[in-house]
Amino acid sequence: MTVRISTRRRGAAVALGLVAVLALGACSSEPTVSASGTGGGGPTSSPAPSAQPAKLTVTPAGGAQDVAPGEPVGVQVADGTIMSVTLTNPDGKQVQGQTSPDKKSWSTTEQLGYGKTYTWSGQAQGSDGKNVAIGGAFTTVKPKRQLSASLNVGDGQTYGIAMPIALTFPSRVTDKASVEKALSVETTPKTEGAWAWMPGDASVHWRPKEYFKPNTQVKVNAKIYGVKIGDGVYGKQDVSASFAIGRSQIVKGNTTQHTMQVIRDGQQIADYPVSYGLDSDPGRVTHSGVHVVMSKHATYSMSNPRYNYTDVNVPWAVRISNNGEFIHGLAASVWAQGKKNISHGCLNLSPARAKEYFDGALTGDPVEITGSTQTLSAKDGDYSDWTYDWASWQKLSALAR
Structure with missing residues (x-):
């Protein structure tokens, strides 16, 4: 007897078969294969790098x-x-x-x-x-000559907020870039600064963009041993120093008002009457500009043959440039102090006032003078660093060329 299956039942059987196939597919661990024959959807692993010789x-x-x-x-x-x-x-x-x-x-x-x-x-x-x-x-090279260099700062010392760092060689450096790469300055807190070569190319200075913040800690390293300085000339030994910046003290002097104020940590602590250099003589006038305290001497012997004086001893002398400018005591000019400029470029105070200022001054303090007919320049001594604006200073770096 022939059994016939209706169209409806045949369709149902096919549907059940499809469900079974789908169910098997869902449980199967075998990957599915796309129409293109590649695995679909899953992550692919990159090939392991091939082993290489060292x-x-x-x-x-x-x-x-x-x-x-x-x-x-x-x-x-x-x-x-x-x-x-x-x-x-x-x-x-x-x-x-x-x-x-x-x-x-x-x-x-x-x-x-x-x-x-x-x-x-x-x-x-x-x-x-x-x-x-x-x-x-x-x-290694056998040098024709070895040169040492010296720093102007010392371990454990305290300096004023305008203190430049100077590394000085006994003769001209021709490979300035090589030397400059061997130099470093570390500061706490961090302070922006730059190296610059001074006229004559025997000394390179580092100064901050602006005055140091009080109590800054500074370490300078000049790793110049083995460094080429010039043709056949190499560094003999490294030098370094760690020092501190002290309180903020700024002297503000005005040659036309014949005064000198001392500003410490933002507060004026003194206002002294002063006699500055004679304005009418360019050889005697006190220069305007930012000077830096360079040294202190309880007594200093001054000579200037051009103006016919030799071995004049003055008390409490504070050098502020290498062109002969000091802040010092002079009893003979007390009558002019605060009234008239008669000195040979120095700032004259009474001996008592000079002692008072001397006792509180630090090497590296800035002395800002205004009002005169002559301006301080790089020709006026070793610490002319602040006569340059920041852009001009940066251009003096051998690494900026």
């Missing part, structure tokens, strides 16, 4: 000659790690150094000598598991 950069490289001892000395590795590094001097002694925590670099921690041959040895291992040898030798 790539070494050795500085100085083997065979290098006339290497400046102040240049960087070390080993860097890519696609691998450092297993060992030894740098040996001609006497067979190992140069001290250290490997970075990630074992990607090694650098010396002691200075190299002049005119010596150093030999590399060691190994680095690449990501391919194979070792690559570190080797070769280089020779």
